[in-house]
Amino acid sequence: MIGHSDLGLHRIGLFATRHPKIAWPILCVALFLAIFGVSNLKTDASLTKAFHSGTPEYHTYQKLTSTFPGSEHDIFVLVQGPNLFKSEVLAALQELHFELPLIDHVQSAASIFALRQSVATSPDPDPLIPEQVPQTQAELDELERAILTHPMARQRLLSPRTSDGQLTIFAVSIDPEKDDAKLRSQLIGEVTEISKQLLQPLQLKFTIGGVPIARQELLQATKTDAKVFSALGFLVGLIIGAFVFRRWQFVIVASACPLIAIVAGVGTIGLFGGLYSPFMNGIPPLIMAIAFTDCMHLLFAIRGNAQAGMPVEQAVQRACEEVGPACGIASLTTAAALLSLALAPSPLVQQFGLWAAAAAIVAVCIVFLALPLLSLIAFRGMPSTETTPHLDSFALLARGCRRLGRFVKAYAFKISIVSLLLTMVLAATYYALEPRYRLSDQVPINGSFRVVNTTLDRFIGGSGPVYVVVRWDPKSAPSDTKLFRAVSAAHAVLQAASPGRNVLSLKSLGSGFPDAPDASEAQSVEAMTLFRSDVQSRLLQRARGGALVSVLLPDINADEMAPFAASVDQALGTVRQQHPEFSFVVTS
Numbered sequence: 342m343i344g345h346s347d348l349g350l351h352r353i354g355l356f357a358t359r360h361p362k363i364a365w366p367i368l369c370v371a372l373f374l375a376i377f378g379v380s381n382l383k384t385d386a387s388l389t390k391a392f393h394s395g396t397p398e399y400h401t402y403q404k405l406t407s408t409f410p411g412s413e414h415d416i417f418v419l420v421q422g423p424n425l426f427k428s429e430v431l432a433a434l435q436e437l438h439f440e441l442p443l444i445d446h447v448q449s450a451a452s453i454f455a456l457r458q459s460v461a462t463s464p465d466p467d468p469l470i471p472e473q474v475p476q477t478q479a480e481l482d483e484l485e486r487a488i489l490t491h492p493m494a495r496q497r498l499l500s501p502r503t504s505d506g507q508l509t510i511f512a513v514s515i516d517p518e519k520d521d522a523k524l525r526s527q528l529i530g531e532v533t534e535i536s537k538q539l540l541q542p543l544q545l546k547f548t549i550g551g552v553p554i555a556r557q558e559l560l561q562a563t564k565t566d567a568k569v570f571s572a573l574g575f576l577v578g579l580i581i582g583a584f585v586f587r588r589w590q591f592v593i594v595a596s597a598c599p600l601i602a603i604v605a606g607v608g609t610i611g612l613f614g615g616l617y618s619p620f621m622n623g624i625p626p627l628i629m630a631i632a633f634t635d636c637m638h639l640l641f642a643i644r645g646n647a648q649a650g651m652p653v654e655q656a657v658q659r660a661c662e663e664v665g666p667a668c669g670i671a672s673l674t675t676a677a678a679l680l681s682l683a684l685a686p687s688p689l690v691q692q693f694g695l696w697a698a699a700a701a702i703v704a705v706c707i708v709f710l711a712l713p714l715l716s717l718i719a720f721r722g723m724p725s726t727e728t729t730p731h732l733d734s735f736a737l738l739a740r741g742c743r744r745l746g747r748f749v750k751a752y753a754f755k756i757s758i759v760s761l762l763l764t765m766v767l768a769a770t771y772y773a774l775e776p777r778y779r780l781s782d783q784v785p786i787n788g789s790f791r792v793v794n795t796t797l798d799r800f801i802g803g804s805g806p807v808y809v810v811v812r813w814d815p816k817s818a819p820s821d822t823k824l825f826r827a828v829s830a831a832h833a834v835l836q837a838a839s840p841g842r843n844v845l846s847l848k849s850l851g852s853g854f855p856d857a858p859d860a861s862e863a864q865s866v867e868a869m870t871l872f873r874s875d876v877q878s879r880l881l882q883r884a885r886g887g888a889l890v891s892v893l894l895p896d897i898n899a900d901e902m903a904p905f906a907a908s909v910d911q912a913l914g915t916v917r918q919q920h921p922e923f924s925f926v927v928t929s
Contacts, residue, residue, distance in 0.1 A: 348673065351665025353709035354639075358658045361714055368710050372601065375608030382611030384560050384618070401928045405810055408887040409879070413552050416529065418511040418536055419796055421546040425499075425507045426481045430543055431474045434509065437539045441513050444531050446524060451512040451879075453488050453498050496843035496893065500800040508800040515553060525553050550793025558788040559619060566622045571603055574629035585637070585738065590719040591644070595636045597715060602632035602707040606700035620693045627697055628704045631675060635668040635708045643716060653720045657713045665709065672705035775900065794896045802842065803893030807906060807929040809835055809913070813922060815886035824888065827920040831890045834912045838905065839892045846890040847880050902929055 357364035406413055418437070422430060438454040441447060456469040469488060475481050488494050489501060500508040513532060515525075529549060536547045575596060582595035606628040610617060642664040646656035679701060682694025749756060785791075797804035809831045813819055819827070825847060832848045881888045894902065910927045917925055 348669065350669035350672070350705055350709060351661050353706055354661035354665050354713050355658060357710050357713040358654060358661060358717070361717055364710060364714055368714060371605060371707070371710070374612060375605040378608030378610065378612030379604060380611070382607065382615075382617050384563050384616065401810070401926050404887075405808060405928055408810070408882050408885045409889060414515040414517050416513040416515060416532055416549060416551045416553055417793060418513065418532065419548045419550060419793055420509050420511070420536075420540060421506050421548075421796070421800075422543070423506050424502060425509055426485045428474050428476050428481065430545065431470070431481070433539050433543055433545070435470065435474060437536060438511065440535050440539070441511060441532065444513075444528060444535070446516045446528055448514045448516055450514070451498070453494055453509060456488065456491055456494055456498075492843065492849040493845070496801045496803070497845060503800075505799065508796065510797075510801075513551075525557055529554060529557060548789055548792055548796060550789050554793075555788070555790040558785050558790060562785045562788075563617065563619045563622065566619070567607075567617070567625060570622060571625045571629070574603075574626050574633075575600055578629065578633045581633075582637075591640055594712060594715045594719050595633070595640055598636045598708050598711050599629050599632035599704075601711050602704040603628045605707045606703045609699055609703050610696050615692070615696055618689065618692070620689055621696065623693070624697050624700050628700050631672055631701055632704045632708050635672065635705055636712055638664050638668055639708070639712055640716075643720070647720065653717060656720075657716050661709070661713065668708070669705060672701055676701040797893075798895045801893065802895070804896050805894050805902070805929065806891045807835075807839075807894055807902070807909070807927070809890040809909065810926045810928060811888040811890065812924045812926065813886045815884060818883060818886070819922060823920075823922070827916075827923045828888050828890060830916040830919060831913065831925055834916060835890055835892050835909060838909045838912060839894070842892050842894075844890060844892045845880070847888055848890075 418441075420434065420437075425431065425434065434452075435454050438450055438452045441450040454468070454470050458467050458469055469491065470484065475484060488499050498510050498512075515528065533549055536549070540547050578599055579592065579596045582592040585591075603625050606624060607617075609615075610621070610624075639660050642660035643656045646659050647653065651659065676698040679694050679698040682697075683691045685691055685694070794804040811824075811827055811831055813824075828846050829848045832844055832846045836842075836844045879889070894905070906927045906929060913925045913927070917923075
């Protein structure tokens, strides 16, 4: 019965021992397919998979990104300096603003140089910063004050001067259809090179950030981690094998099988079209642990059988018969535990569980196939008895196991009680854990995404947007006046919930300029419709039936953000009653 409890996996080893001429081609074909799978493995650099779920909150966020895809494809250039309002500095920044949209696949660039005079007083307003940059400091100071009070720039595109200096932001919008890994890397390189050429001569510090940058960094980190984890696991296995066996033949077999198993396990993911996410970086060490453990058990048995005088073929076959079922059962148990993760609500966890379970089964199958074949070659002609120095490690392990067995047998009841109590304590600790999520925790620690978030928090007070999405049926589009009133009501609610922060919406486009503070509603509605399409599209998508109201908050954990969003949602209750033809949803 024991021989069949591992579903016959150990019989792969028996087959390889008895028919090596057939097993070798099978192993070579399997290895070829695995290498092909690894070469075709695609990396998933999505930042939202970690909180992907079937909840209403996630569906709301999905609708937001589908209606306003721009935020997912913006590259930010953050420029810092002691004083940005010097004529030569402003001229360099202006040239950067003109150069960025000329890069292939860039749709537009938003910065303080895209700002216009109040459209409430002129149907064709002039740029707020003239083409010829002012030369006198008085004019520059006046220009700085005008920009800092502009609703599109305050706490968005320009920070006040402080002891840390001053910050301005360029938002570079990428064509969503061109935002793949190869083009993204090329585009980021061009943005970096242009920024370096224009800003470094003036000793201006700049940082590149945004979701595309985070994806690129995550992509590189995932590939690097996969290589590092596999190399470290292989090195650890090599050291342990050398310490235990003290013979190069055993060390080679004990190290080669896990390496082949890793290639086979990861190759299986690529062969069947799986995406390798950062979460998957746990799979190579898992395969290494399973394969190396199985190899150690089998090689230990082979060594013992050889010492008993058995020829190599018989020693390997006996090891597969006696130890193989236990190795198979252990691997199947591990695979079953990993497979249970498929019941999790997160697709990311589900995929990890499925692929990790598959990798665990592939690993044990590869060990049963490769280890007998390598053993038949490596151990042929090896003497069945060895001198004592080579057996020191074996003797040490054997003595340790015997002592541990006697200890457990003598104190079985006490050990059971302590284990039960420890399990209860750990279970209570586990259930006391609170789930936490912060976007910056999903990216590399030293990456520019974190640097950008920290810089934005320090200079403009926030890097994490909270949105109120105003929706309507696109088939029965509301009038501009009704839309303006609905957005203005949501704007007022979000402003009341975040005093002192700059709320941005269509209301910002139509009113609130320093040179037209008392613009009538009609003027504001008209002004709202006169703004450039690339500016409007970030706040309004008429064809998709959506308008955005947003505010920036510091980069905080989701459990801290949730109460704020809930309070805003509650405050929107009155607005929903006043504007029943619109829906108002809070997301972040």
